[in-house]
Amino acid sequence: NAGVTQTPKFRILKIGQSMTLQCTQDMNHNYMYWYRQDPGMGLKLIYYSVGAGITDKGEVPNGYNVSRSTTEDFPLRLELAAPSQTSVYFCASSRGTPYNEQFFGPGTRLTVL
C-alpha cells in the first residue's frame, strides 16, 4: 500500500513553460486535494475533488487546472508558469469530511525561473 504518491519530487521550470504534477492514491479515497505551501504561510488549497469527474476551486486556483478522470489520479496542470508559482505542492486524499483525516504525499518542490 503506497498511499499517496507524487511525481516529480523536484522540478525547475522557465517562465512561460507548462507542466503537470502527478498525484496517485491507492486507498480508494473519493476526496482529493491539491495544496501549495510557501514558507511561513501554511497550506493554501488550490483545487479539490470529491469524486471522479467532480472538481472545484479552492482558495488559490488561478494559473492552475485539474482533472479527475479516475478515483486514483488527480493531476495538477500549470499553464504559463510564473515565478509566483515557485512553491512546494502537496497532494492529499481522504475518505471524506468531517470524520476522516487527510493522507498527504511527499510533495513536489517547484522552482520557476
Added chain:
Amino acid sequence: AQSVTQPDIHITVSEGASLELRCNYSYGATPYLFWYVQSPGQGLQLLLKYFSGDTLVQGIKGFEAEFKRSQSSFNLRKPSVHWSDAAEYFCAVDPTGGSYIPTFGRGTSLIVHP
C-alpha cells in the same frame, strides 16, 4: 466562517523538556479537530484527532491533546521532547454542513535544542 489560529510561529524547547503547542478555533458547531506533523522535506502526517467523548486524546509518538470547549482550544502536549520531534505542527478543523474543505492553521515550527 471557521478559522484556526496557531499563535506561535516558532517554539524552542530543550530536549527532555515538556511541550505545549497552542491551537484556537472559531467554529459554531462541535468541531472535528486534528493535529498533523510535518518533518523536514516530508508531507503531513496525522498525530491525533478529536470528534467527541473524552476530551483528552492520545496520539502517536507520545503526543496528546486536550479539547476545551470553553476556551475554544485544542492544545497539543508532550511531556518530554526528543530531538526527532523537531518539525512543523499543524492544527486543523474539519467542516460540517456540506463543505468539503478542512481549515488548517498556519503551523508552529518546533526547534529542539540538545
